[in-house]
Amino acid sequence: QVQLQESGPGLVKPSETLSLTCTVSGYSISSGYFWGWIRQPPGKGLEWIGNIYHSGSTYYNPSLKSRVTISVDTSKNQFSLKLSSVTAADTAVYYCARGGQQMGVWGKGTTVTVSS
Amino acid sequence: EIVMTQSPVTLSVSPGERATLSCRASQSVSSDLAWYQQKPGQAPRLLIYDASTRATGFPARFSGSGSGTEFTLTISSLQSEDFAVYYCQQYNNWPRTFGQGTKVEIK
Numbered sequence: 001q002v003q004l005q006e007s008g009p010g011l012v013k014p015s016e017t018l019s020l021t022c023t024v025s026g027y028s029i030s031s032g033y034f035w036g037w038i039r040q041p042p043g044k045g046l047e048w049i050g051n052i053y054h055s056g057s058t059y060y061n062p063s064l065k066s067r068v069t070i071s072v073d074t075s076k077n078q079f080s081l082k083l084s085s086v087t088a089a090d091t092a093v094y095y096c097a098r099g100g101q102q103m104g105v106w107g108k109g110t111t112v113t114v115s116s
Numbered sequence: 117e118i119v120m121t122q123s124p125v126t127l128s129v130s131p132g133e134r135a136t137l138s139c140r141a142s143q144s145v146s147s148d149l150a151w152y153q154q155k156p157g158q159a160p161r162l163l164i165y166d167a168s169t170r171a172t173g174f175p176a177r178f179s180g181s182g183s184g185t186e187f188t189l190t191i192s193s194l195q196s197e198d199f200a201v202y203y204c205q206q207y208n209n210w211p212r213t214f215g216q217g218t219k220v221e222i223k
Contacts, residue, residue: 038160046152046160046203048212059210062117095159101207102150102165109159 002026004096004107011113012090018083018112022096023076029054030074034100037070037081039092040109047092051100052079059100086114118142118206122215128223135191137218139204144184148208151180151189154217155200163202164189194220 008020022035029035036051050060052070060068064083072079083090091114097103119142129135139149147167152160153174162171164180167187177192191198199222204215 045216046205046214048205048214051212061211100212101148102162102205103152103160104162104165104171106159106161 002098002105004098004105006094006096006107006110008110008112010111011115012086013116014087014114015085018081018086018090018114020081020094020096020110020112021078022080022107023078024098025077027098028074029072029077029079033098035072035079036097036100036103038095038097038103039090040095041089041092049081049083049094053100088114090114117211118145118209118213120204120206120213120215122202122204122218124218125216126219126221128221129194130223131196132193133223135194135198135220137189137191137202137220139182139187139189139215141185141187141206145206145208147183148206149180149182149187150205150207152203152205153198153200154203160203191220196222 003025005023012018034051037049050070052058067084069082093109095109096107098105121140123138149167151164153163154160168180201217201219203217
């Protein structure tokens with residue numbers, strides 16, 4: 001079955017760039033679907049960050065758009081998130097997911113803390 | 117952007133009772149609405165999509181209804197494993213937006 005796994009540093013310093021990768025198994029990214037990132041600050045709700053289509057088309061949350069880049073590497077069956085100029089407000093659990101409409105498959109999430 | 121508002125914030129229900137959760141959109145999203153269930157320490161799990169289609173693995177006691185701006189998730193007879201936080205999400209427009217969640221807790 002399709003599985004997604006987030007990976008990346010758990011601690012990022014303020015003003016630096018957060019970089020995460022989602023590795024997909026059981027399905028080829030190049031076969032279709034949107035792929036996306038969602039985050040959840042501690043004790044709070046879900047915030048959609050953005051989506052990328054397998055062809056590379058992207059959609060971003062306007063509140064984050066100036067700082068976000070989502071890219072796809074079909075050769076590695078991975079997609080990635082970069083969030084620049086991070087602050088403590090970017091501390092959250094970051095999830096990757098399959099789907100640009102309903103999100104039917106999720107990774108388990110990875111906690112990223114922004115702190116010096 | 118479309119704002120999704122869920123009510124109530126917390127719902128206290130006894131096992132075996134019915135739970136009714138509401139989700140309202142600031143403008144019509146047609147039937148482009150999903151519900152997710154999230155348990156502590158776990159990723160959200162797709163429960164309902166297209167407003168009323170139950171996702172794989174969820175029993176028939178879960179049902180979704182509504183269209184346009186008003187949506188309802190009903191759990192007909194709460195079981196212990198149903199106590200969780202439920203989120204609605206619209207996918208009619210970009211950016212995708214979630215409601216703030218309803219926590220269903222044991223009364």
